[in-house]
Amino acid sequence: MSSDDSSNVPAPSDRREAVREKAQRVRQRHARVGRLRVAALSISGVAVVGAVVAAVVFAVSSSTSSPQLQPSGAVDGGFAVASVAGVSVLGGSVDEPAPTESATPQGDTTPTPAPTNRSSVDIRVYVDYLAPGAKQFETANAPQLSSWVTEGAATLSYHPVAMLTAKSNGTKYSLRAAGAAACVATYSPDTVFAFNHQLLLQQPEATSDGLSDDTLADMAQAAGATEPRQVRSCIENGEFMAWAKNATDTAVAGIPGTDGLTLTSTPMIFVNGELYQGALDDPKEFAQFVLTTASDAYYRTASPTPTPTPSS
Secondary structure, three states, X not given: OOOOOHHHOOOHHHHHHHHHHHHHHHHHHHHHHHHHHHHHHHXXXXXXXXXXXXXXXXXXXXXXXXXXXXXXXXXXOEEEOOOOOOOEEOOEEOOOOOOHHHHOOOOOOOOOOOOOOOOOOEEEEEEOOOOHHHHHHHHHHHHHHHHHHXXXXXXXXXXXXXXXXXXXXXXXXXXXXXXXXXXXXXXXXXXXXXXXXHHHHOOOOOOOOOOXXXXXXXXXXXOOOOOHHHHHHHHHOOOOHHHXXXXXXXXXHOOOOOOOOOOOOOOEEEEOOEEOOOOOOOHHHHHHHHHHHHHHHHHHHOOOOOOOOOOX
């Protein structure tokens, strides 16, 4: 009797079916692995995006929750000159009133008249410390400005702005210098005039990097800052740079106390709200403008003389 085990050997069709089933199982396993990998990557991406969003929200909320530092004594973005002491102008100190004739061109010995004390003369100077015109005005007019302030004939304020921030090779010198002026006004208000004067006398070239923060702090100390350590820290940390930018934007939108005027260039000088449009380097022309404006203000506000009442 012969034994035939051919019945235990799978038929060719059965082998093909088994191969197909195994291949299908492999494909299903690979598909599951692929889906798991995609899901993991998706979860990781969502986590990263969530972390970025959280960081942005935190930064924004932190910036909005912490109030912007405000310098002391700022009125409409400017600082009043309380003292003109400690400044050497044209070879003479302004601890005492400087002779106004020293500011006149050579050969002209006519003294520059001071505004009358009868009227209130308010002089406001919007100054970008990188603007050449600002240096011209300061150099020509510092002696008579200091004299008028000392005599009480006028009030003077400087409004630091940063119109030329992009003109210093990326160092933002205009903005840093305006912030430095705010630091001096906050911690050493009596040296506002002196520091402003030094910033303009030592004005860097418009296309240069400007002065360093360390140099600005040294200048503040040389100008007589009464709190040199606080002033230096304030300048080097840029504490009032954000304020200076905001003050500039505000002036560009509209200058308070004027008839709808806006900051379009620097310097811009206002006398009782009237814009001076004369020569920046001619102190006599500016003095005449101040006198005319002061006289107009006086006659507009002067009380009429009472009419005598006839006696009985």
